[in-house]
Amino acid sequence: MLQVRFDGRFDGWREAARDLLLRGIAPHHVEWLAGDEAGGLFGGHVAPEPIEPSSPVRIPRQLLAELETAARFRTADRWSLLYRILWRVAKGDQTARLVGDVDGSELHARIKTIRREMHHLHAFLRFSPITCPSGPDYAAWFEPAHDILTSAAPHFAERMGLHSWLIATPDDAVLWDGDVMHYASPCPAIWRQLAQTAQESGAELWKTYYESTFNPSRLNRDVLQNNLPVRFWKNLPEGPLIPQLMSRARAGAQRDGQAERVATRPGKRIERPGQA
Amino acid sequence: MVIVMQLIEKLSVLADAAKYDVSCASSGAPKRSSKGRSGLGATDGMGICHSFTPDGRCVALLKILLTNFCLYDCQYCVNRRSSDVPRARFTPEEVVTLTLDFYRRNCISGLFLSSGIIRSADYTMEQLNRVAKLLREEHEFRGYIHLKTIPDADPQLIAEAGRYADRLSVNIELPTEASLIRLAPEKQVVTIKQAMHAIHEGETEAKAEKRAPRFAPAGQSTQMIVGADATDDSTILHTAQSLYGDFRLRRVYYSAFSPIPHSPKTVPFEAPPLLREHRLYQADFLMRSYGFKAGELLTGPGNLPLDIDPKLAWALSNREHFPVDLNSAEPALIARIPGIGILSAKRLVALRRQKRIRFEDLTRLRCSLEKAKPFVITQDYRPSLAYRESSALRQQLSEGPVQMGLW
Numbered sequence: 001m002l003q004v005r006f007d008g009r010f011d012g013w014r015e016a017a018r019d020l021l022l023r024g025i026a027p028h029h030v031e032w033l034a035g036d037e038a039g040g041l042f043g044g045h046v047a048p049e050p051i052e053p054s055s056p057v058r059i060p061r062q063l064l065a066e067l068e069t070a071a072r073f074r075t076a077d078r079w080s081l082l083y084r085i086l087w088r089v090a091k092g093d094q095t096a097r098l099v100g101d102v103d104g105s106e107l108h109a110r111i112k113t114i115r116r117e118m119h120h121l122h123a124f125l126r127f128s129p130i131t132c133p134s135g136p137d138y139a140a141w142f143e144p145a146h147d148i149l150t151s152a153a154p155h156f157a158e159r160m161g162l163h164s165w166l167i168a169t170p171d172d173a174v175l176w177d178g179d180v181m182h183y184a185s186p187c188p189a190i191w192r193q194l195a196q197t198a199q200e201s202g203a204e205l206w207k208t209y210y211e212s213t214f215n216p217s218r219l220n221r222d223v224l225q226n227n228l229p230v231r232f233w234k235n236l237p238e239g240p241l242i243p244q245l246m247s248r249a250r251a252g253a254q255r256d257g258q259a260e261r262v263a264t265r266p267g268k269r270i271e272r273p274g275q276a
Numbered sequence: 277m278v279i280v281m282q283l284i285e286k287l288s289v290l291a292d293a294a295k296y297d298v299s300c301a302s303s304g305a306p307k308r309s310s311k312g313r314s315g316l317g318a319t320d321g322m323g324i325c326h327s328f329t330p331d332g333r334c335v336a337l338l339k340i341l342l343t344n345f346c347l348y349d350c351q352y353c354v355n356r357r358s359s360d361v362p363r364a365r366f367t368p369e370e371v372v373t374l375t376l377d378f379y380r381r382n383c384i385s386g387l388f389l390s391s392g393i394i395r396s397a398d399y400t401m402e403q404l405n406r407v408a409k410l411l412r413e414e415h416e417f418r419g420y421i422h423l424k425t426i427p428d429a430d431p432q433l434i435a436e437a438g439r440y441a442d443r444l445s446v447n448i449e450l451p452t453e454a455s456l457i458r459l460a461p462e463k464q465v466v467t468i469k470q471a472m473h474a475i476h477e478g479e480t481e482a483k484a485e486k487r488a489p490r491f492a493p494a495g496q497s498t499q500m501i502v503g504a505d506a507t508d509d510s511t512i513l514h515t516a517q518s519l520y521g522d523f524r525l526r527r528v529y530y531s532a533f534s535p536i537p538h539s540p541k542t543v544p545f546e547a548p549p550l551l552r553e554h555r556l557y558q559a560d561f562l563m564r565s566y567g568f569k570a571g572e573l574l575t576g577p578g579n580l581p582l583d584i585d586p587k588l589a590w591a592l593s594n595r596e597h598f599p600v601d602l603n604s605a606e607p608a609l610i611a612r613i614p615g616i617g618i619l620s621a622k623r624l625v626a627l628r629r630q631k632r633i634r635f636e637d638l639t640r641l642r643c644s645l646e647k648a649k650p651f652v653i654t655q656d657y658r659p660s661l662a663y664r665e666s667s668a669l670r671q672q673l674s675e676g677p678v679q680m681g682l683w
Contacts, residue, residue, distance in 0.1 A: 158318035190483030212291035223332025268314035
């Protein structure tokens, strides 16, 4: 078993993988060690003899893009799957990329999860305005399940115009200063604090809207949880409202579609036109 | 503080008043970006659901009425003039403030604005346009805007709306003249269709000329209420099919009729028929994406079955096409197999260029095996004779009891 240590980033893996491929070292001989990860018991640094002479490797550009996306998936064997697919394609086995293949199916499942998680970030991240004069205009705290921040963040530069903003996560952070994106890993403590403090304030209007646009007569917990997984609730301003609204709907508010705070207020009928 | 309180009061009334319109799409807009520019907002064609309410519905846009004062007396509507609901009215500036604030917080991707009919159709449409104009011109807002179109409004006003909005919609609500006369006396099928026609014309003109100002690039949609009257699914689906054909609608939405407070005797006070609504959406999707005709899904009057999905129902009554050999069949026919969607059909076709399709490939593509099993042939699999009877098969594949009452 050959232990290959690299910096834990896709570009570092790519360099190492290219080298291994040129040396003709098969996937089952390689153990990937990202950053300062500890290796397995039977690892060693002795490379097995190359099985065949090296020749230039040509890899389709689209495959590289697929591998880069799948590399964002957090799992113990993330790098070995990628190398196995790369190896098979380099040997002329194109099925390794297809959904119908054992490896291809796993690759595409990971890509799908990554895209979904990026979409989750685009959807469920909430910016809060920052009052501190030296900070950015807006800040957000988000807890993604995979390493998607750098690929997901540019979306907000398109949306926010000239505003500056910060997104902090438990692992890393990005700051857009209105012009340039700054990436930091690990997330600086001061950024983390800024994002988490900002989160606690405001959003009364948004919570009002959320409550009123809900139709209690259509209560449907399963669909809600499939689309808005529970792990996101704690960082959403409307999160604490969800269990409250559900239990009130079950306790009788489900009778019709109207929001409770509207039902308790006096109504007004309108005269027929021409009869006023 | 007082101002915020007033805004909260208004928002709670006017969001509650708007929620019966189910459309929430924020997709289909052209690419726009505010990167490095003044103004706010971007669109890239993809919709984003920023939240979901406990009814499982997506929150993509700020969906509100400008006012819920209304001169009309549509029986199914919570805002009809005879309804005893609290009333409120936003100023256009208030709607703009809310939209921009929610947008910056990343709570929404844009605005879906509708209104009760006040003074006249033209006046109401002018008010809606004013909000859109303020957003687009004064605030350089590049997010998504969906405007409800008032059917009797001047075509000039509809044209103006199309310049600001990504999407326009006119709700047909009830698909038959008879139901409209009974339940929505101020509305007429003919003026609704005229408005749809005006929007379709606007779209066609904008597309014909490269330099023409853009017109509702995300197209138009409509909504039909399901279960407020006795109209059957066959009528609803045939109406949808002709709307897709005549006016190139992007979407028809189906809204299970929700009971409203102070419900008039003319409409049911029952749990919304959510499963029926779900089957209609499935059938609609089969018409838009799979090339099914309404007449194939329902060959006569009546409703879609509730216990099985419409594609399975079609397959069970058209057994002569099955079983289908995945290694040789036309892609379009593969997509008609229950349990195999369009994407899986494409992937099977790609895969069979490389190798013979085996049954385990269906597992890997995450097809619904129980549903597909009686209808497919692969290299190593043929359905058994036990699958011959459609009635027995239906019993086996049925999703169990129909919707329970909700209270």
